[in-house]
Amino acid sequence: xxxxxxxxxxIMLTLYVVMDGFxxxxxxxxxxxxxxxxxxxxxxxxxxxxxxxxxxxxxxxGGALFVAFPPVLAAGLSGFYFAIFLVLWCLxxxxxxxxxxxxxxxxxxxxxxxxxxxxxxxxxxxxxxxALGNLLRGLPIDEQGWFSLTLFTDFSARAPVGILDxxxxxxxxFAVAALALHGATFLVWKxxxxxxxxxxxxxxxxxxxxxxxxxxxxxxxxxxxATFFAGFTTRPxxxxxxxxxxxxxxxxxxxxxxxRPLVPFLGSCAFLAGLLGxxxxxxxxxxxxxxxxxxxxxxxxxxxxxxxxxxxAFQWWIIGFPLAVLYFVVVFRLHRGKVTAPxxxxxx
Numbered sequence: 001x002x003x004x005x006x007x008x009x010x011i012m013l014t015l016y017v018v019m020d021g022f023x024x025x026x027x028x029x030x031x032x033x034x035x036x037x038x039x040x041x042x043x044x045x046x047x048x049x050x051x052x053x054x055x056x057x058x059x060x061x062g063g064a065l066f067v068a069f070p071p072v073l074a075a076g077l078s079g080f081y082f083a084i085f086l087v088l089w090c091l092x093x094x095x096x097x098x099x100x101x102x103x104x105x106x107x108x109x110x111x112x113x114x115x116x117x118x119x120x121x122x123x124x125x126x127x128x129x130x131a132l133g134n135l136l137r138g139l140p141i142d143e144q145g146w147f148s149l150t151l152f153t154d155f156s157a158r159a160p161v162g163i164l165d166x167x168x169x170x171x172x173x174f175a176v177a178a179l180a181l182h183g184a185t186f187l188v189w190k191x192x193x194x195x196x197x198x199x200x201x202x203x204x205x206x207x208x209x210x211x212x213x214x215x216x217x218x219x220x221x222x223x224x225x226a227t228f229f230a231g232f233t234t235r236p237x238x239x240x241x242x243x244x245x246x247x248x249x250x251x252x253x254x255x256x257x258x259x260r261p262l263v264p265f266l267g268s269c270a271f272l273a274g275l276l277g278x279x280x281x282x283x284x285x286x287x288x289x290x291x292x293x294x295x296x297x298x299x300x301x302x303x304x305x306x307x308x309x310x311x312x313a314f315q316w317w318i319i320g321f322p323l324a325v326l327y328f329v330v331v332f333r334l335h336r337g338k339v340t341a342p343x344x345x346x347x348x
Contacts (some may be wrong), residue, residue, distance in 0.1 A: 001310040005068035006287075006300045008317065010280035012064050016057035017128070017276060018182075018269050019328070023047035023054060025183020027094060027121030028176070031114060033187060033198040037107075040114055041341040044098060045192045046190040049335045051098065052181050055091070056324060067313040071145055071303040072287045073328070079147040080131065080138065083163055087127050091128055093120040122176060129175025133168030135162065137224045138291030145298055147288075157224045167293070174213040181206040182272060185252060185264040192338050200256060203264060214249075214275075231282045238281040245274030 026047050032145055034040040065073040077084065093116050114315035134149075141147045153164035155169075183313035188196060221228050232238050248270030255263025283289065288298040304310065 001303045001307060001314070002300050003284075003312060004314070005064065006280075006284060009061060009068065010277070012057055012061040014273050014276045014280075016054070017060060018272050019057055019084045019270060020051070020054035021125075021179045021182045021267070022186035022268075022322060023051040023183065024121045024125050025179040025181065026187055027051075027117045027127060027183070028180050029118075029183050029187070029199070029202065031118045033184070035108060035194075038341045039193075039195050040110075041102070042191055042193075042339060043187065044101075045339040046187060048098070049331055052095070053328065053331060059097070060324070064313075064317075068305055068310060069287060069303040070305060072298055075141070075146055075288060079149055080134075080163070082151065083127065083131065083149075087124065088122045090120040090127065092173040093117075094124065100310060124181040125176040126172040127255065129172035129173050130164060131281075132175065132217055133171030135289065136171070136221055136228060136283075137165075138289045140292065140297065141288060141290040141296040143296055144174050145296065148240060148254075161291060167220055170220055171217055173208075174217045177206060177209050177213055178272065178275075179300075181210050181252070182265075182268045185255075185268045188256070189261040189265045190339050191330055192340075196261075203252070207249065207256070210271075211249055214245075228282060231284070235281050238278045241274045241281060243274070243277035245271045245278065246270075248274060252328050 018055075026043055030040055030043040034043045062073065065076075097113040097117035097120060101110050101117075104110075138161075139147045140149070140159060140161060150162045152164040155159050157165045157167040168322045181203060184199045184206055189197035191199065248267040251267025251270065252264045253267075255261070255267060263318055285299040285301055286297050287300055287303060290297040305313075
């Protein structure tokens with residue numbers, strides 16, 4: 001059951017990145033791909049049915065950690081206390097920016113909230129990427145299983161470390177580019193006219209940047225955590241996940257080249273899922289890796305709930321997870337096809 005619940009946490013987190021990632025990317029880019037009020041309302045119409053529901057997967061990840069690996073959740077919430085508040089502020093700003101922009105028909109009012117959406121979406125991508133960088137680099141975990149982080153120290157990625165250093169910032173920037181590509185491919189699929197054309201051009205450029213960034217981040221990861229790739233030789237599933245990620249990037253380029261709108265988006269989904277899947281497989285059983293001696297690292301086995309608790313949670317999970325998947329299937333089915341900006345005064 002420990003391995004199963006580790007997989008559940010990894011799947012939930014991957015679903016959050018894939019699902020909420022496209023509206024974070026679209027929000028980051030909407031000032032660049034949409035230049036008029038109607039075009040920006042078209043972007044909001046594209047992400048509007050999904051953005052709030054997509055956040056369910058983030059809550060589900062926290063819920064899975066709570067029932068299966070409570071020490072991981074406790075240490076993470078304590079150690080990343082300030083960073084979590086930054087994320088919450090950005091989530092709130094993104095939500096009110098989407099909901100408030102059309103309440104007043106004034107260009108300055110709408111421009112304010114448009115900027116808020118773009119800034120909040122970009123910062124969320126940066127923060128989530130930096131958080132992943134912290135997990136890959138390692139955390140200053142003590143013998144009791146706790147850690148604390150300042151915002152930054154000397155940016156060296158060596159102890160004593162902070163939340164931000166050259167490596168975590170690099171991973172954060174890569175995350176911004178990857179989610180921007182994801183959002184651009186989503187807009188290629190869901191929009192038409194000028195927004196579609198600008199998104200198509202931007203997606204092509206971002207695909208090149210993400211491909212190069214992937215190589216650079218991989219090299220950087222080896223520099224800060226030499227043991228990270230040790231599991232690759234004995235875990236074929238990690239190679240399969242990497243192949244899926246590479247195939248996803250090929251699908252993005254191919255789909256954009258032949259103008260098949262859905263293919264680039266599906267390729268971007270495969271890229272993100274493959275990358276996160278390979279990471280989860282490679283670092284197992286570590287969940288919070290120690291930057292010092294390996295002994296204080298919090299693993300899935302050391303942090304797991306008792307067997308009774310895991311089985312009880314499983315009984316609820318097999319009911320809730322299919323219902324959540326069904327919800328998203330229905331939503332995507334109901335809002336299939338290209339979107340247009342709704343009439344003024346209706347919707348976003």
